[in-house]
Amino acid sequence: MAHVTTMERENRRFGWLLTAPGLVLLAAVVLFPIVWAGITSFFNYSLIFPGYDDFAGLGNYAKAADDGEFLHSAWITLLFVVAVVGIQFVAGFVVALMLNDARRGKTVYYLILLCPLLINPVVVGLMWRMILHPTLGIVNWLLGTVGIEPVNWLGAPDMAFWTVVLVDIWHQVSFMVVLLLAGLSALPAEPYEAARVDGATPFQRFWHITLPMMKPVIVVTLLIRMIFAIKTYDIIYIMTRGGPGVATDLISYFIYRRAFVSLDLGEACAMAAMLLIVIAGLTAVLWRSMRQVQD
Amino acid sequence: MASIQLNSVSRIYGQGASAVHAVKGIDLQIEDGEFMIFLGPSGCGKSTTLRMIAGLEPVSQGDLLIDGQRVNDVDPAERDLAIVFQNYALYPHMSVRQNMAFGLKLRGTPGPEIESRIAGVAETLGIRPLLDRKPSQLSGGQRQRVALGRALVREPRAFLLDEPLSNLDAKLRSVMRTELIKLHRKLGTTMIHVTHDQVEAMTMGTRICIMRGGEIVQVGKPQDVYRDPADTFVAGFLATPPMNLIPARIEAAGEGLAVIAPGLSVPVPEAYRAAYAPYTGREVILGIRPEDLFETPEGAAPAAIDCSIETVEALGPETILNVKLGQGGSELAARLPAEGDWEVARQIRLFADSLRMHLFDPETTRKIAR
Numbered sequence: 001m002a003h004v005t006t007m008e009r010e011n012r013r014f015g016w017l018l019t020a021p022g023l024v025l026l027a028a029v030v031l032f033p034i035v036w037a038g039i040t041s042f043f044n045y046s047l048i049f050p051g052y053d054d055f056a057g058l059g060n061y062a063k064a065a066d067d068g069e070f071l072h073s074a075w076i077t078l079l080f081v082v083a084v085v086g087i088q089f090v091a092g093f094v095v096a097l098m099l100n101d102a103r104r105g106k107t108v109y110y111l112i113l114l115c116p117l118l119i120n121p122v123v124v125g126l127m128w129r130m131i132l133h134p135t136l137g138i139v140n141w142l143l144g145t146v147g148i149e150p151v152n153w154l155g156a157p158d159m160a161f162w163t164v165v166l167v168d169i170w171h172q173v174s175f176m177v178v179l180l181l182a183g184l185s186a187l188p189a190e191p192y193e194a195a196r197v198d199g200a201t202p203f204q205r206f207w208h209i210t211l212p213m214m215k216p217v218i219v220v221t222l223l224i225r226m227i228f229a230i231k232t233y234d235i236i237y238i239m240t241r242g243g244p245g246v247a248t249d250l251i252s253y254f255i256y257r258r259a260f261v262s263l264d265l266g267e268a269c270a271m272a273a274m275l276l277i278v279i280a281g282l283t284a285v286l287w288r289s290m291r292q293v294q295d
Numbered sequence: 296m297a298s299i300q301l302n303s304v305s306r307i308y309g310q311g312a313s314a315v316h317a318v319k320g321i322d323l324q325i326e327d328g329e330f331m332i333f334l335g336p337s338g339c340g341k342s343t344t345l346r347m348i349a350g351l352e353p354v355s356q357g358d359l360l361i362d363g364q365r366v367n368d369v370d371p372a373e374r375d376l377a378i379v380f381q382n383y384a385l386y387p388h389m390s391v392r393q394n395m396a397f398g399l400k401l402r403g404t405p406g407p408e409i410e411s412r413i414a415g416v417a418e419t420l421g422i423r424p425l426l427d428r429k430p431s432q433l434s435g436g437q438r439q440r441v442a443l444g445r446a447l448v449r450e451p452r453a454f455l456l457d458e459p460l461s462n463l464d465a466k467l468r469s470v471m472r473t474e475l476i477k478l479h480r481k482l483g484t485t486m487i488h489v490t491h492d493q494v495e496a497m498t499m500g501t502r503i504c505i506m507r508g509g510e511i512v513q514v515g516k517p518q519d520v521y522r523d524p525a526d527t528f529v530a531g532f533l534a535t536p537p538m539n540l541i542p543a544r545i546e547a548a549g550e551g552l553a554v555i556a557p558g559l560s561v562p563v564p565e566a567y568r569a570a571y572a573p574y575t576g577r578e579v580i581l582g583i584r585p586e587d588l589f590e591t592p593e594g595a596a597p598a599a600i601d602c603s604i605e606t607v608e609a610l611g612p613e614t615i616l617n618v619k620l621g622q623g624g625s626e627l628a629a630r631l632p633a634e635g636d637w638e639v640a641r642q643i644r645l646f647a648d649s650l651r652m653h654l655f656d657p658e659t660t661r662k663i664a665r
């Protein structure tokens with residue numbers, strides 16, 4: 001065991017002293033709700049009859065795994081995550097590549113692109129609900145000026161899902177751009193020059209140099225976006241409340257409904273715990289990927 | 296193999312009043328099979344010139360010809376040149392083998408030929424055991440060899456080397472210097488080597504092109520440039536320690552002339568009198584190489600110099616003395632045999648061979664022809 005000097009011991013003590021208020025606050029607002037939810041998930045805890053009298057063991061987990069609505073929400077969430085992350089990645093990468101090559105006005109483009117990301121998701125939801133309003137919205141008015149029939153953006157099941165996907169892309173694509181552009185800017189210029197002399201075309205340079213060298217950044221970016229996409233709640237709450245029907249009933253919103261509409265807190269906590277395991281797994285992969293990027 | 300010709304080639308960054316002339320209309324002919332060294336301090340335009348030849352920088356003005364063909368607008372890929380970068384620029388995600396094969400694959404070279412070329416070059420450079428490693432698993436010296444190998448497998452018309460030895464330690468640099476010289480002798484391919492290290496310049500090149508401020512100051516064989524520097528910049532840049540440059544005056548001394556400086560009087564040899572006579576009574580810069588100062592009178596026209604020892608640098612095979620000339624005189628460096636017994640502050644007498652002195656015009660800094 002390494003020898004610890006008095007000075008090191010004092011430094012550590014001082015470090016703990018400085019971080020203690022933050023740690024206490026984190027324990028109160030993060031750790032306590034997680035532990036509480038974890039405990040509650042093993043009880044038949046209802047908000048109508050709150051209490052820990054009826055121990056359910058893994059019953060709530062079994063019920064959730066068997067719940068068609070929950071599985072439907074999980075499936076819708078999976079589709080949502082694949083759609084938004086996939087499209088955001090492709091669009092974000094294209095924009096990042098263009099910005100990386102831009103010689104003039106880079107900062108202006110960058111600031112414009114950042115604007116959506118700076119807006120609160122609730123405001124984004126409200127804004128787009130107004131923009132896409134079937135009768136009062138500007139989009140349908142614009143479509144009408146070129147003779148296209150009004151579209152029920154948030155009222156038709158298939159359309160509502162893709163509308164929510166597009167709004168999320170509009171809101172979050174700049175996050176991809178920011179991260180991917182940072183990665184592209186950090187790439188060394190010399191391998192590209194070597195490849196030019198070696199005879200590589202622009203596409204070959206992208207395929208053989210940019211993509212492989214960007215791989216760690218791409219993995220981290222995709223994982224971060226996936227984690228955030230799985231947790232999407234605000235836009236759904238504001239724009240569709242999971243509807244029409246259950247067309248946009250993403251898992252976070254579904255769990256909220258199970259807890260505070262159906263008042264079945266025990267099962268909602270079990271579902272939240274399952275979601276937490278998935279996100280924790282992705283976070284572990286993210287952590288490992290970020291370590292690789294650092295190395 | 297290729298000959299490379301630069302006709303009034305310039306590289307200008309920016310426009311109008313803010314334009315920066317990195318290379319200012321240089322003319323240079325590099326012969327087929329030559330080992331040309333671009334030498335100069337940082338920012339002198341040597342790397343920019345190399346990059347223009349490679350096609351990585353556009354030529355702003357003038358003509359760049361390879362084998363007599365104008366290539367100003369030819370893509371780097373089609374110039375058939377290979378470049379070794381200062382920091383090697385290996386593809387980090389590829390193995391050594393893939394790094395070496397990349398350029399050949401892009402050019403459609405058949406697989407078996409790629410393998411045979413890689414095997415041959417790997418054998419020559421001693422990197423066969425490294426072929427399946429990634430660049431991150433290699434030392435600086437190994438990466439340098441791989442970068443060189445990647446250039447060699449291409450069998451290009453010319454090699455462009457952009458300070459490839461500058462990141463190596465002194466011992467490895469010396470080894471690689473020798474290997475590059477041998478390689479050039481073996482291949483006979485045109486090589487252009489950019490460096491700010493005058494030892495590399497003196498030992499490796501068939502010719503040196505010395506640059507300063509985007510212009511060529513002097514081109515010639517290493518020994519010629521060393522013996523006959525065009526100006527004070529070249530005189531002060533080549534060799535360590537560089538030539539001693541002392542502000543002086545030419546005065547009439549009896550029937551002849553003498554170069555006079557505080558604490559110093561060097562008679563002008565008869566052979567140089569006619570050339571230096573027009574400068575009588577004028578300021579000049581006297582140049583004496585450290586190795587042209589001796590403990591005992593040597594040469595046909597030795598001149599005694601009384602001085603005091605300031606510092607002693609015992610380098611092993613030789614000793615560098617930094618001495619001060621009389622009252623208010625200049626400081627000189629003298630390269631002397633290691634055997635001497637020197638002490639700081641001691642008064643000594645050194646001798647300069649006046650036949651080996653150089654005089655420069657202080658206004659133009661150019662050497663006064665003799």
